[in-house]
Amino acid sequence: MNNKICLKELFAILQALGHHQFWMNEYNHPSAPLYREICSWDQRVIAWWDEQGSSWILTTEVLAFVNNPGGVELQAGAPLSIEECFHLSLIVTI
Secondary structure (H helix, E strand, O other), X not given: OOOOOOHHHHHHHHHHOOOOOEEEXXXXXXXXXXXXXXXXXXXXXXXXXXXXXXXXXXXXXXXXXXXXOOOOOOOOOEEOOHHHHHHHHHHOOO
């Protein structure tokens, strides 16, 4: 049984759970491996990339859904859309 989650599947899972505004952040430090995470609009980490397992890992935060009340400024970062998922799937396997 294959339990690995690719970015396209992660996008579908997050939308099915009610998350419609989320961002991908990457942190690359010289002394540590590249770290990728998906954050909700209120800056909670809801998934992260497991390089060793080649899969996205959902955090328990993914189950807590909070609506974005009007006027709340969204976090800075790269919004993750279905188009961005497609583009990323062409250049990297995440």
